Amino acid sequence: MTQPLLQPEILEVVFSNLDGKSLLKSSRVCSTWKNVVEYMTGVTKVWKQCCEEEIHQDVLTDISTNLYPTLLSSSQEDNTKWRNIYLCWVQWKNIDRWPSIKKEVFTISRRNEFITCMKMSGNCIITGHLYGGIHIWDCSQGYLGFVTMHLKEVTDLGLLYIPGLKFSTERELDVKHNLVISTSLDHTIRVTALCLNAEQVIVLRHHVGPTTSLGVYRSMFVVTGEDDCLSIWKIVAQPKASHVECPVLVYSRLDIDSPVQVVSLWRGKVTGITASNHFYCLKRLHGENINADITGLQKFEEKNCHIVRKYIWRHWICAWLTGHRQMYIAVGQNHASRKYNTMPALLSYPTALLLYGEMFLLGMESGIIYLYLINTPEDLLKLDLDCYKWKQPVSSEPILFMDIAEDNAEPMIVVTAGQKLYYISLQPS
Structure with a gap:
């Protein structure tokens, strides 16, 4: 030997x-x-x-x-x-070499069941609906059941994992989080155990108008609504607790002049886009405490332009889709921006966007997803739309929502298109 x-x-x-x-x-x-x-x-x-x-x-x-x-x-x-x-x-980085399997999870039959927001955790998909319900689906088994119920349309969802928090449930779910935060046109915020027929539900009535957008990070979440109020909350759980303590209100601000429409919470910093298309930022003091000082109000201007959807990611990255079917992306504290017309290169217009890791995904009106790799956030300002890394036809209807779930073996992309929910299982070689 x-x-x-x-x-x-x-x-x-x-x-x-x-x-x-x-x-x-x-x-x-x-x-x-x-x-x-x-x-x-x-x-x-x-x-x-x-x-x-x-x-x-x-x-x-x-x-x-x-x-x-x-x-x-x-x-x-x-x-x-x-x-x-x-x-x-x-x-x-090698997604273009992977085989993929596309599967339809379910089709929505009635209008009031339309999906209005969607998140993924583990092998499960959590959906908010037009009629106020929140449901959970398994990518392999399909529909699992009901989680909780708002009185009106669910506007946004966020998922949290609180260490030490364990709920007793008849059926274990393949999820990586244990709480779902939801906002709704019924003016409330719900903090719900991520399980079937959840009995652990906390209803927060801090806002006097519809709550429309939220961001989550670790044990905190931030909510904004049509009442021009922005609120920040923290969840504190005792070790091995079997129930959720009522979240603590860390900060609340009423801003009539610049109400925030879309909000993000990233590593202790709150950022948002206002109704007048200003950029809103709250700075971190230390740890997870939030300073009430506004560090910047920058304005994005485009004359005679109706904004259809707004997105904000991390600290200083935002995008919006306009009624003229243009896509705008702004990056950095100086908010350098670029306008894209996707029709010449992709023969369609974007209807949904997602930034994850070093990937930027465009969900198109044609029902196709295009994925671009970026090395730095500034690369979003110089995309060559012809040079996408990966392309996946999903549906003949427009893409509405996208989310990604990591797994050691097979990461997945979940897509809502028209009245159908799909998941794409990727198989790295």
Whole structure:
């Protein structure tokens, strides 16, 4: 039996100086190298170091909170999870090589059941509806059941995982979160256990008008509504608690001059777009406490332009679709922006947008999804629409909503198009 040219102890020193992609390749060379990499994964922080050095912080937050919602806020290190995060980041760059399986989950038969918002957790899809209901679906089994009920249309959904919070339920769901936050035209905010026929429901009546948009991050969520009020809440749970404590109101602001229509909460900073198309930002003091000072009100102007949908991601990235079927994207604190006309390149107009990790997805009126890879947020201002990384025909009807769920083996994209809900299972090679 021949001895390896390099002893495992020497290989470990060499491998500790490699980048993540080289480390992945090294693990495929031979069984000895593979065993050394697996040993390093178990006892060192090599993969966490690769993630922090090679992946942009916002991209890392996107992937890690999707794959492991509590990882960044946990004091316990799990090196295997960091390796999986790095692997997911690398795999998305090769999406054009993956086979995919498209499946229709269900078709909506009645108008009052139309989907108005949608989120995904694990293998399950959570949908808010025009009539006020919130339902949950399994990508493999289809409809699972009812979660909770608003009196009027559900306008937005957010998912949270609160460590230590465990609900007793007759049926375990394949989800990564344990709470769903919802807003509605009935003026309320609901905090509901993410389970079938949830008995744990807290109804917040802080707003005097319809609540229309929300953002979530860790144990906090921010809500805005048509009453020109913006409110920020924090959920505190005791270890091994079986019920939800009433969220604490951290901050509330009434702004009649610049009411916020679309809001985001990202790493403790609140950003939003106002009805007059100003950019709204609240700064972080320390930890997860929010400062009440407005740090910037910048205005985006386009004459004679009706805005159909607005999006905001992370700190300083926003987009909007206009009645003239144009797409605008603004990036950075100076809000450099660009207008796109997608018709010449894609033969259709965008009806839904999604920014996730280093991917920008366009859901089109034609029912097709186009995916573009970006290295920096500024790349959104110089997209070559002809050079998409991946294209997926979904439906003959317009794309309305999109969401992504990470999984170690098969990430999924969920799509609402017309009156149908689809999921696309991607299979990295």
